[in-house]
Amino acid sequence: MFKRLLAASILTIITTGASVAASDTFKQYKTLSEAQGRKDRVALLKTASELLQSNTLSPEQRTYVLHRSALHLVRENQFEHAQQRLAQLELHLKDFPDVNLQGKYHWVSGDLALLLGNTQSAEFHFSEAVALFKQTNDMRMLSHAHRLLANVLSEKGDYFQAVSHVFQAKDTALKTENVHLFYAALSTEARIYRDFKQFDKALDVLNQKLQFQEQQPKVNLAHLSSTYFSLADIYQSLSDHDAALSALQKSYELDSQLNDKNYMGVSQLHIAQQYLQLSNVPAATEAVDRALALFKEVNNRHNIGQAEATQGQIKLASNQFEEAVELLQTALEKINTSNNPQLYSRYQSLLGQALSHIRPHAAINLLKPLLESTDEQFRIRILRSLSRAHKQLGELELALSYQEQAFNYKEQLTEKDITTRLEAKKFNSELGLKNIEVNALQAGLEEQQQDTKTRTVILASAIIVLTNFLLLFYLYHLKRRRVMEKEAELLNQSLNLKQQLLADVSHELRTPLTVLKLNIEALEYNLTEDPKSTYQVLQRRLDMLNTLIADIYELAQADTNNLRLEFETLQASALFDELIIAIGPIIESPDLEISYLNQLPESLQVECDMSRLNQVFNNLARNSIHYTDRPGKIKISVFQQHQTVVCTFEDSAPGVSSHALSKLFDRLYRCDKSRSRDLGGSGLGLSICEKVIELHHGAIEAKHSELGGVLIRFTLPIKNT
Structure with missing residues (x-):
């Protein structure tokens, strides 16, 4: 029987060869897409098109490819294709919802809207992304979304909301210890300070960020370029056009190293504006011509319009009015007035x-x-x-x-x-007493009015500081109170669990001991007709007691972190084949149809304690055998999912209720108590399985089986080689 099972498994593996090959292509695409550093996006887009044209992708894989390829199209400035791919992704997510990927869809759509100058659409998409990433607790993407939404709100003049979102972006970046995200949020914060006329603070923030970035062992050129571009923006607001020009030249040099033609063109466009402010018309003309050529290469109609408008502005400064009118009219045709x-x-x-x-x-x-x-x-x-x-x-x-x-x-x-x-x-309460300097701008006011305003500002600052102190004091005590309440709740919960466990254990021991006592008394007073069968009953009950005590001992060791595992690195596919062979005598039954499918590639390795995994397999196999009606089916599958190995035990009727399903891993829990005792179960087998899998850094769960019974699914992490 078992030989037939192995032969059937080998045949199944051969027939799924084509799907595995396609799966390998997807895995390679995913690995290259998520690799750090520069990527060959052209090759990735070609692979994505091939994958999307095939019918071998699962819905989750298709969602991933649609999202990643849309992002790559935006980065390659293929904006029309990016819009088409995003439309495909939107339709696909309606049929196969995924909250995190829906957030990423809105994030990429917002990024594209920003590049196309559509601030209204960008605000909508980034707001949706923030809400969705909060649901999935994706802190990295949440920081991105908060920061870009702050950018959009600052452009609209909604500074208070912009500051709120940029602070949330910084806080979220710190929680994930992501330095690059934190300093990207600093750039946005500096821009908001600029828009709110706090140029000195904006420069302080950007100079601190620039100093930190240049000290890093691996400099991120894109982030460094963004910092110089932001510095130029502040210098321009201060009318220091020479300093702005110097910062823009550095930003352009960095963008050239990255070969980002769209951003190279934007830098040249701003360089032309600075030269125009310095009345250097030839240099401005040369810069805007370079910008226009770059925008035409990437086919960015919006930016082409801006470049032509800047050419018209240069003609206007040169008193060439006819040429200026013609260029500005052409530019306006390319600018979307509603966006x-x-x-x-x-x-x-x-x-x-x-x-x-x-x-x-x-x-x-x-x-x-x-x-x-x-x-x-x-x-x-x-x-x-x-x-x-x-x-x-x-x-x-x-x-x-x-x-x-x-x-x-x-x-x-x-x-x-x-x-x-x-x-x-x-x-800004941090500036406090600096409000006194602002009064110097009130030239012509009488001395008494100036002194009165100074005292008012100081008093207002003191009130703000005092209010903040009282608020922090209140929040501290509120948090402390909540922590104490939580500790009390956990303590009560632990005591209740302990009392419940003692009650359950005493009940489980009392029943077999009562049976032992009755049978011993029957032997003592010669009340039994068949002493031999009575001794067999006593032997079975003693075995059940030994099993229960051994299981309780193992769980106690696990609870006190004394359950030690002997880990070794094993080839995953061969490991599970050996585990199946080991439980062969248990699962072999003439009235049960057993199937086993191993889809693991030969290259995968796992770090595990084989004897403990054998214990898990034994428990799961015995459960499936004992609790499956004859004739019935038992299906065992092993496959890879992301960075884990997944193993499932699935059996046919009878099943259990949804309420019972959620309690299967509870200690001493039985759906059918009398039947479980008859079969010799302690009620602790699945609890032990759960502890062993947790010690392997995996997870285990129970679900309803499509075969009509119960599906037990556990995962093990793949060892990186």
Whole structure:
């Protein structure tokens, strides 16, 4: 019988050869996709296409390939293909939901939306990603999602929410001890400080990050480039264009080493802007031409539009108004007004400025509607352009009116800028007494008013500090109280478990001892007709007691960490074949159909105690034999899943209820107590199996079997070679 079983197993392995080959291709693809350092994305995308065209992938494998290939398409700047692949992934996840992969779908979609300049879509996708990664407790991806959402919110001007998300990104990165994630969050924090007019603090954060990155033994070029780019952004806000230009040149050099053409083009585009601020038109022209060529290589329509608009701005600075109008009109056709309203308004204001020199009527028709709808930072340019257009038409009164409006609005912006800086200082309690320096900006105020405002700021800072102290004090005591309550709850739970165990053990011992006592009395008073059979009953009961005591002893050793295992490294496939051979005499039965399938590759190794695993196999095999109605089926399978070896014991009817299924590993628990005692079970076999598997750093669980009975599934980690 057992020889027939082995022959059938070999035949099954041969017939699954094709599936194993496809599985090997997927494993290789996954390994290369997750490898550290630079990847051959072109080769990976080719392999992904081949895998997706085949019918050998499981739903989980197809989900993985769709997600990874979409990410690689974004990194390779194949944006249209990336959108198509993401649409495929979205449809696939509806049929085969996976919360973590749904979060990654939204994360990649948000990243793509950012590259395409669609901030509204990016905010939606990153918000969804945050919620989903919280469900799966994927801390690394959660930090990524918080940081990128903070970026988007900062662009919208929602600074308080942006700060909240960037702090959560930092906290999550620290929990995972991921330094690169933590410093990526610092870059976002610096950007938010810049947007909130706290330039000194933004520079401090970025310089600390830069110093740390340059001291690392292995410098991440992409992260270092991002830091220099962020520094340039701050220097530009401070109007230090030479320093900004130097930082952008370093960022471009790093992007060139990575051959990231999209980011190379973005750096060159910003370099052109700095040269334009320094009135170096030839250098600006050369930089924007390089940027345009790079954007055309990666076919990024949005960035091509920005490059053409910058060319138009250069022509405008050179008083070549016709060329400026033509370039700006071409650029506006490539900018999506619904996704990028601020950028679109900026280029419209530049177009109106160019038209005001040569076509005043067209300039007025374009710019007047923009006065109410455009962003405030472009309003001064619009007012001045309208003034120039009316002056060109000889309408001097209107020209003077718009000029006065531009002057007054500039003063309002100056006052608003000062107010924003003051508010930023107040909201940041760490700066405290530095608010005194802000009062120096209030030139012209009387000495008494300045002193009063200083005292107000100091008092407000003191109140904030005191409030924070009281809040921390309250939270400390609240946390301490919760810890004490939790400890008391665990102690009570331990006492209850101990009392329950003692009660169960005493009950289990009382029953066989009572039987022994009755049979001994029967022998003593000659009340039995067959003494030999009575002695056999006594022998069986003594064996049951020995089994129960031995099992209790093993569990006690495990509970006190005294159950020692002798680990050795073994070839996984051969190990399980030997374990099956060892339980051959137990499972061989004429009225039971036994099947065994070993799908493990020959290269896998596991570190284990073979004698203890043999004990697990014996317990599981006896359970399946004892609790399966005849005729019946028992199916044993072994296969690889990710970085683990999975073994399943599956039997046919009768099954157990869902309530009983969750208690099978509880000590002394039996679904059918009388039947279990008749079969000699102690009720501790599955508990011992659970302890042995845990000591092997694996996991064991019980489920309903498709055959109608119970499925026991345990895993062992693969040893890395």
